[in-house]
Amino acid sequence: MKINLFGLTLNQLKKQVLSLGLPAFTATQLADWMYKKQVTSLDSMTNLSKQVREKLETNYCIELIPSSKVQTSTDGTKKYLYPTQIQKFIEAAYIPDAARATLCVSTQIGCKMGCLFCMTGKQGFQGNLSSGEILNQIQSLPEFEKLTNIVYMGMGEPMDNVEAVLESIEIMTSTWGYGWSPKRITVSTIGIIPAMITFLERTQAHLAVSLHSPFDNERREIMPIQSVYPISGVINEIRRWELGRQRRISFEYIMFKGVNDTARHANELVRLLNGIKCRINLIRFHPIPDTPLEGTALEGIVEFQNRLKAKGLTVTIRASRGEDIFAACGLLSTKELIKIQNNTEF
């Protein structure tokens, strides 16, 4: 079986070409063709000799997978479904907005985190995406040329697949890769602390932490991760970092009626984030099937925002996009997933 070169970093490409007895600079040429010129055929790489191309073609391929389905919202948001392994699917959401065009990419098939409010979690965990599968969502996007920003906020927990995420960011931001500024990339996490540290050490991309409750005991009722990595520990770790002016930390806060939207929560949030230069994104909750949670009404969100703003915090309310196609919730891939139920361990 041929090895897919798409998604390999420069060092990984070098290892491959050296194993064929080719010079190391062939790797730079390959990266240039694949990531800068977006060429998907080895035969089209005209600065490689015919002999080298034939040698490469014996062992390698460059394979991108087009989306198998797309849903378009009335607001222009598009949700693309990409097949991965057999019977597995992931989603990527394209969100155009005036001068910006953001793509929300997935990092895993399903998720292991089991958050109460998340549709993706209902699939269970099916597997990690490779860096190539993450980048495939970007380069195979019909609107690729229009993209201004990438957010790693689709299916899966990015820090639970941190090596592939870091490889994909390396390819996105390297001069031998797509050459993007890391300031155009944001990666979210629910707070897997060791991987979050690795991410902060090895990239300059922005970080978005899914907070959702400032109280340890209440957060664990909606986010199982809290039992292992409490939000207080995540915040303490972030405090240790001097992130500079270029790098942004934001906190995502989905508003649940009667659960995390009271004055008590606002006050505690202020205390928790005291002294951290950050932005808080308040997010309307779009109910998923069988959830016991309800979203806070817009007036309640604005009131919560005003409480935080009055204490000097930078707070935005994220505009809802693609509501009519459930753009943010993993519903499409969950429906498409053919589950093999009879081999679970329970």
Added chain:
Amino acid sequence: MTVKRVLFKEEVLSVKSIANEVFVLSFARDFEFRSGQVISLDLVADGQPRLYSIASGEKDNEIEILFDEKPDGRLTPLLSVLKPGDTIFVSEPFGTFQCDKQEAMWIAAGTGVAPFVSMLRSGLGQNKTLIHGARWDENFYFSQKIENMLHDKYIRCCSQQEDTAYFRGRLTEWLDSQTKLSIDIQYYLCGSAEMVVQVRDILIKKGIPFQNIISETYF
């Protein structure tokens, strides 16, 4: 500037196979912990350790962890062949998946039973019911110990073995069939995300407030 969880060198006391591809690894306990806590474990001091729940009791002389060998995994195939005297690196225990002496239902799948075994061994078995789901009868780990302590409050649900001595079916089927689940007690869930999500959905449909459901997922 970075503070990563420091790993300490420990010496393996034993690695015992207790079922097909399932092992218990032990080393001497030289720290305090609360049952329900986890440790990071690796074979090197500066690698990417994995998390394991402690299965032994708070006052036991040894720390035990329960793991199933994943053939394509990075760490577990190496752990399963360790010998007494070999070196491992572990963190201090951490985590807050803990329960008290109040009445509660524990629900586990596969090796997710480990924290509940620790709780039992630490004297927290009173007023508890354990529902354990597994593929085969041999996957009801520590079953003799658990049975001796919980008696008829130990429900085993076996999904694959047709001649099982226990409830034949998935633990979600057993839960679905229950008509008298108390809405006032705590429910502790430990296992894969798929199991946790499915069980949580069933409990919520049966009227259990989500605030009474505490979960820990493998990752």
